[in-house]
Amino acid sequence: MADKSLNKTELVAKIAASTGQSQATVDGVLGGFFDALAESVGNDVKVSIPGWLAVERTHRAARTGRNPQTGATIEIAAGYSVKVSAGSKLKAAAK
Incomplete structure (x- = not known):
């Protein structure tokens, strides 16, 4: 098992650096993704x-x-x- 981990803040920073977007924008998109994922799975989709x-x-x-x-x-x-x-x-x- 890997001894390294990447938390949400580090993931947002990494995505922002690779895409040229602000961390706030990336955090909003990631939050929206997880909200949509939770809603879909909750509705059996x-x-x-x-x-x-x-x-x-x-x-x-x-x-x-x-x-x-x-x-x-x-x-x-x-x-x-x-x-x-x-x-x-x-x-x-x-x-």
């Missing part, structure tokens, strides 16, 4: 950027689990999760 990534909401069925401290059986309610799949270009960049 799959978001796909060919070659890069796909994000979709998945359903988890109700299931039985165990409390690790007591060993008691518990019922875990059905719910939703998010699945993020890397595209071919992103996978190639990771090699």
